[in-house]
Amino acid sequence: MLTTGYNGSARGDINCCDRGVCRREELGVPKGERYELCRAVHAEQNAIISAARRDMINSTIYIVGKELDGQYANPKPCLLCSRMLKNAGVKTVLGRGTAGDIIELAVAEL
DSSP, X not given: OOOOOOOEEOTTSOOHHHHTOOHHHXXXXXXXXXXXXXXXXXXXXXXXXXXXXXXXXXXXXXXXXXXXXXXXXXXXOOHHHHHHHHHHTXXXXXXXXXXXXXXXXXXXXX
């Protein structure tokens, strides 16, 4: 089974880039912190939500993202997404590293 996910506001909500303001940036929150303040649903969360549990068991998730400057983003899931991936039964996490290489992230260490 194949599912996809994207970073963006919850269904029906307006994305921060369309609103012209990011709450976390307004508050000066550093990248990687205080995601409970964020309007977005992460790509990993959207992928899990869109899949049946039976299809997630022993699955592989591929993570790639780009920053606004075009550089590859760090593919390591945040702590909340890491816990969700573990509970969903994902076995392998592969990502496109910041240098463009493919790296495997150990689920047990996420």
